[in-house]
Amino acid sequence: MPPTRTVRVLPRVHPGRMPQPLQECAITAPSARKGEPPAGAGTEPAAVELRGITKRFPGVVANHDIDITVRRGTVHALVGENGAGKSTLMKILYGMQRPDEGTITLDGERADLHTPADAIARGIGMVHQHFMLADNLTVLENVVLGAEKLHGISGRARARIMEISDAYGLGVRPDVLVEHLGVADRQRVEILKVLYRGARTLILDEPTAVLVPQEVDALFDNLRGLKSEGLTVIFISHKLDEVLSVADAITVIRRGTTVASVDPREVNSRQLAELMVGSELPSPETRESTVTDVPMLTVDGLRLSEVDPDGVDRVVLDGIGFTIHKGEVLGIAGVEGNGQAELVEAIMGMRRPDAGTVTLDGADLSHALTRARREAGIGYIPEDRHRHALLLEAPLWENRILGHVTEEPNSRRGVLNPGAARRDTERIVAEYDVRTPGIDVTASSLSGGNQQKLIVGREMSHRPRLLIAAHPTRGVDVGAQAQIWDHIREARREGLAVLLISADLDELIGLSDTLRVMYRGRLVADADPATVTPEELGSAMTGAARGHLESPAGESGTAEPAAGPGEAPASDGPASGEAATTGQDGTTGQDGTTEQAEK
Amino acid sequence: MNKSLKKLDGERLLLGLAAPVLAVVTALVVTALVLLASGKDPFQAFSEMLDYGSKADSQVYILNKATTYYLAGLAVALGFRMNLFNIGVDGQYRMAAFFAAVVGAQLHLPGVLHVLVIVLVAMLVGAMWAGIAGALKVTRGVSEVISTIMLNAIATYLISYLLNPSRLANLDSSGNVATPLIPDSGHFFSFATKGGPLWGFLLVAVVAGVAFWWGLSRTRFGFDLRTAGGSDSAALASGVNVRRMVVTAMLISGAMAGLVGMPELLNNSYQYSLNFPAGVGFTGISVALLGRNNPIGVAVGALLWAFIERATGHLEMAGYDKEIAGVIQGVIVLAVVVAYELVRRYGLRRQQSRVGRELAAQAVQTQNQEVPA
Numbered sequence: 001m002p003p004t005r006t007v008r009v010l011p012r013v014h015p016g017r018m019p020q021p022l023q024e025c026a027i028t029a030p031s032a033r034k035g036e037p038p039a040g041a042g043t044e045p046a047a048v049e050l051r052g053i054t055k056r057f058p059g060v061v062a063n064h065d066i067d068i069t070v071r072r073g074t075v076h077a078l079v080g081e082n083g084a085g086k087s088t089l090m091k092i093l094y095g096m097q098r099p100d101e102g103t104i105t106l107d108g109e110r111a112d113l114h115t116p117a118d119a120i121a122r123g124i125g126m127v128h129q130h131f132m133l134a135d136n137l138t139v140l141e142n143v144v145l146g147a148e149k150l151h152g153i154s155g156r157a158r159a160r161i162m163e164i165s166d167a168y169g170l171g172v173r174p175d176v177l178v179e180h181l182g183v184a185d186r187q188r189v190e191i192l193k194v195l196y197r198g199a200r201t202l203i204l205d206e207p208t209a210v211l212v213p214q215e216v217d218a219l220f221d222n223l224r225g226l227k228s229e230g231l232t233v234i235f236i237s238h239k240l241d242e243v244l245s246v247a248d249a250i251t252v253i254r255r256g257t258t259v260a261s262v263d264p265r266e267v268n269s270r271q272l273a274e275l276m277v278g279s280e281l282p283s284p285e286t287r288e289s290t291v292t293d294v295p296m297l298t299v300d301g302l303r304l305s306e307v308d309p310d311g312v313d314r315v316v317l318d319g320i321g322f323t324i325h326k327g328e329v330l331g332i333a334g335v336e337g338n339g340q341a342e343l344v345e346a347i348m349g350m351r352r353p354d355a356g357t358v359t360l361d362g363a364d365l366s367h368a369l370t371r372a373r374r375e376a377g378i379g380y381i382p383e384d385r386h387r388h389a390l391l392l393e394a395p396l397w398e399n400r401i402l403g404h405v406t407e408e409p410n411s412r413r414g415v416l417n418p419g420a421a422r423r424d425t426e427r428i429v430a431e432y433d434v435r436t437p438g439i440d441v442t443a444s445s446l447s448g449g450n451q452q453k454l455i456v457g458r459e460m461s462h463r464p465r466l467l468i469a470a471h472p473t474r475g476v477d478v479g480a481q482a483q484i485w486d487h488i489r490e491a492r493r494e495g496l497a498v499l500l501i502s503a504d505l506d507e508l509i510g511l512s513d514t515l516r517v518m519y520r521g522r523l524v525a526d527a528d529p530a531t532v533t534p535e536e537l538g539s540a541m542t543g544a545a546r547g548h549l550e551s552p553a554g555e556s557g558t559a560e561p562a563a564g565p566g567e568a569p570a571s572d573g574p575a576s577g578e579a580a581t582t583g584q585d586g587t588t589g590q591d592g593t594t595e596q597a598e599k
Numbered sequence: 600m601n602k603s604l605k606k607l608d609g610e611r612l613l614l615g616l617a618a619p620v621l622a623v624v625t626a627l628v629v630t631a632l633v634l635l636a637s638g639k640d641p642f643q644a645f646s647e648m649l650d651y652g653s654k655a656d657s658q659v660y661i662l663n664k665a666t667t668y669y670l671a672g673l674a675v676a677l678g679f680r681m682n683l684f685n686i687g688v689d690g691q692y693r694m695a696a697f698f699a700a701v702v703g704a705q706l707h708l709p710g711v712l713h714v715l716v717i718v719l720v721a722m723l724v725g726a727m728w729a730g731i732a733g734a735l736k737v738t739r740g741v742s743e744v745i746s747t748i749m750l751n752a753i754a755t756y757l758i759s760y761l762l763n764p765s766r767l768a769n770l771d772s773s774g775n776v777a778t779p780l781i782p783d784s785g786h787f788f789s790f791a792t793k794g795g796p797l798w799g800f801l802l803v804a805v806v807a808g809v810a811f812w813w814g815l816s817r818t819r820f821g822f823d824l825r826t827a828g829g830s831d832s833a834a835l836a837s838g839v840n841v842r843r844m845v846v847t848a849m850l851i852s853g854a855m856a857g858l859v860g861m862p863e864l865l866n867n868s869y870q871y872s873l874n875f876p877a878g879v880g881f882t883g884i885s886v887a888l889l890g891r892n893n894p895i896g897v898a899v900g901a902l903l904w905a906f907i908e909r910a911t912g913h914l915e916m917a918g919y920d921k922e923i924a925g926v927i928q929g930v931i932v933l934a935v936v937v938a939y940e941l942v943r944r945y946g947l948r949r950q951q952s953r954v955g956r957e958l959a960a961q962a963v964q965t966q967n968q969e970v971p972a
Contacts (some may be wrong), residue, residue: 403836445947
């Protein structure tokens with residue numbers, strides 16, 4: 001179904017010589033629109049005005065000719081694919097990097113920002129994607145840290161924190177240790193930290209990436225609260241529905257430059273996405289089923305405990321059991337840190353589980369080494385490609401050997417065959433559209449998407465029987481994303497079994513034949529991707545729902561309302577809660593093993 | 600595109616050479632300044648070094664010394680290649696040479712076999728001594744830096760305990776304490792030259808260098824080792840048994856260290872005495888650094904080191920301060936480390952920007968093709 005193009009879609013323009021009419025409609029149109037929040041259009045200078053910002057880096061998509069106007073008292077969204085240059089731009093605004101050209105104007109005044117301290121002094125604050133909090137300090141201590149001169153470190157600081165927290169509805173408790181806070185609470189602490197330092201303009205870098213849908217809504221309420229108090233929020237995201245629901249104005253960045261400014265009331269997410277990508281959108285939809293009834297991977301009773309840095313023995317995986325058949329994609333949803341990474345590493349043999357079996361196509365691999373498992377036909381696309389899938393300073397052709405050094409064409413009888421490996425690298429580069437000038441450049445000089453295409457190509461080249469794909473399209477631009485999905489789908493048609501782990505619920509729902517939800521190291525729910533909604537998955541991911549997620553009935557279909565882990569005597573903090581979880585093995589086993597293929 | 604790739608490779612070679620050249624030049628400049636400060640003419644000193652260092656007997660001396668340094672450099676480089684800092688080559692080669700000398704003196708075997716047994720004993724002892732550090736690292740998480748330094752000290756005391764007339768050594772007429780002499784059948788051959796005997800063990804060093812190169816760059820094992828050195832986590836995920844690799848690499852490095860004492864033992868002294876050269880393991884670290892853990896580079900480093908030693912030894916007799924050698928060597932190592940890092944970063948950045956430029960050019964091309972459509 002081709003989208004109906006009702007809204008003006010701006011023509012692709014050559015960067016550098018942006019035609020005047022476009023500039024007109026793109027940049028000034030929204031600010032001339034009336035009826036926006038209190039500030040009102042017209043004479044008041046914009047909170048932030050960026051003009052002609054250009055930044056060059058060695059080898060990276062640079063920012064060029066960026067023009068953005070952010071009015072005071074609005075939520076202004078900055079959208080673009082990964083690698084489009086959003087983060088760089090925000091670093092420039094936050095004084096972490098200096099633009100090569102262009103001007104920054106804050107409240108009508110030219111600003112020259114050399115360091116973040118300059119930016120903070122000018123009322124700009126940044127909430128980073130990865131939180132910068134000290135776990136072993138309380139909220140109060142974290143907020144005050146580095147800003148002791150403002151309000152001291154005790155009574156006055158506490159009063160100020162409570163004042164801010166109440167004013168914007170952040171609901172922060174100053175004396176809780178940060179390590180006891182969930183992700184959403186930590187984010188609110190970060191926001192408070194920035195406000196405490198007197199920020200009037202907040203930059204939020206992909207704030208929703210780590211949140212489940214319900215938490216996202218709460219965050220947006222907070223943002224609206226900030227806005228109504230006259231603060232300005234710059235919101236970076238590539239999740240378009242969220243952007244449309246919260247933003248007052250949207251600027252789209254593509255290939256390092258601003259290509260359009262649009263009014264969220266006038267576009268839908270599909271049109272926005274096309275602006276972002278500059279072409280027709282791919283979709284992860286895969287509806288024709290290729291699932292067979294031949295089991296490929298069977299995991300049973302997997303249990304893994306680990307001593308965490310505090311010396312507490314924590315159960316990371318408990319009673320994990322599932323079967324993936326030939327031609328089936330099993331998707332695992334879950335908030336990060338609930339055991340997905342450990343599950344993958346246990347299946348790969350990188351961690352030794354305490355109990356449980358892993359069977360691949362009838363062969364017991366429970367005690368096999370990682371290399372034996374790879375040779376047995378497990379392909380692996382790790383979550384963190386820099387740490388686990390690449391030798392960054394080695395040339396591409398050596399990276400092609402990585403993980404498959406014992407297999408053809410890389411070596412024979414213990415001796416490497418560099419010639420064959422190089423030829424095969426050339427083939428992968430061509431077939432998987434890896435954009436590189438050659439196979440002798442180091443892996444680190446490729447962009448993330450191209451690195452990932454090389455990895456996918458490498459893993460697929462050994463005809464895996466099982467593919468473990470952890471966040472296969474994370475940090476990958478939309479074009480590469482579509483290609484990676486295509487490769488997975490194609491291999492699946494040929495009988496590949498896939499274990500898919502992703503934080504992108506659309507990707508999970510779109511690619512998977514079966515869905516399971518992981519929460520606190522256990523598989524707590526399953527769902528049919530054809531009927532389940534992201535919201536239902538989201539609530540299971542927070543532990544609110546379990547069992548089989550039934551679409552029309554919503555949560556009511558859950559087998560048992562979280563009587564177990566979440567509410568187990570929580571008096572002693574999370575560690576003991578975890579222990580309580582593991583005590584109830586009966587329910588766990590059920591969750592883990594009763595279902596088989598739903599076909 | 601192919602042409603630009605060749606250019607890339609040529610450039611890499613150039614950058615590879617740039618670092619050591621930069622380091623040596625820096626060292627010469629600094630040394631010249633030091634000489635000037637001490638009131639001597641640096642050019643005079645340098646030309647004397649060059650003259651003396653290129654004499655026939657000096658050449659033989661340098662080659663003989665370099666043989667030892669080269670083996671030490673390879674032993675250290677092997678560890679470096681997988682991010683293991685085997686500081687213990689020093690202890691390993693002394694232990695190895697000592698026990699090889701003791702065993703070698705007791706045996707009476709036909710020539711080749713006798714030498715072979717001595718060398719094997721040395722490699723075995725070196726490997727075991729290094730293996731302790733490897734085992735400690737994988738079982739108890741002890742840093743190999745700490746444990747090998749400790750093992751060096753233990754080796755020193757163990758040898759001085761055993762190297763005693765009442766135990767494994769004799770007191771000879773000149774008052775030197777030494778193990779019994781190895782009989783003739785256990786001597787390695789030398790080449791007679793007009794500069795004196797050139798140690799035949801040089802050939803073994805060459806073979807070791809070739810084996811080092813081939814083993815690391817052409818075998819699965821070498822690839823695994825380099826992978827483990829490049830990234831622990833990637834090695835683990837790619838199926839390298841990192842723990843076993845640590846132990847194996849330590850064992851090989853130790854076995855290689857076992858060879859370090861052999862040229863001296865089998866070509867020159869035929870016994871382990873109080874005068875047996877010490878500290879060669881540390882020279883090996885400098886040489887490996889200088890040679891960038893590359894077998895040819897290490898060879899150049901070893902030759903340079905031996906040359907500096909020989910030439911500055913002569914300076915002392917010519918009335919210069921004997922610390923000059925130390926200054927030159929110290930500055931070279933320091934400059935090498937800095938220069939390599941600088942050149943590495945520069946090369947990486949250059950490559951990234953080149954890749955970026957080429958891709959941007961491609962993108963513009965495709966964009967231009969799209970426009971008319």
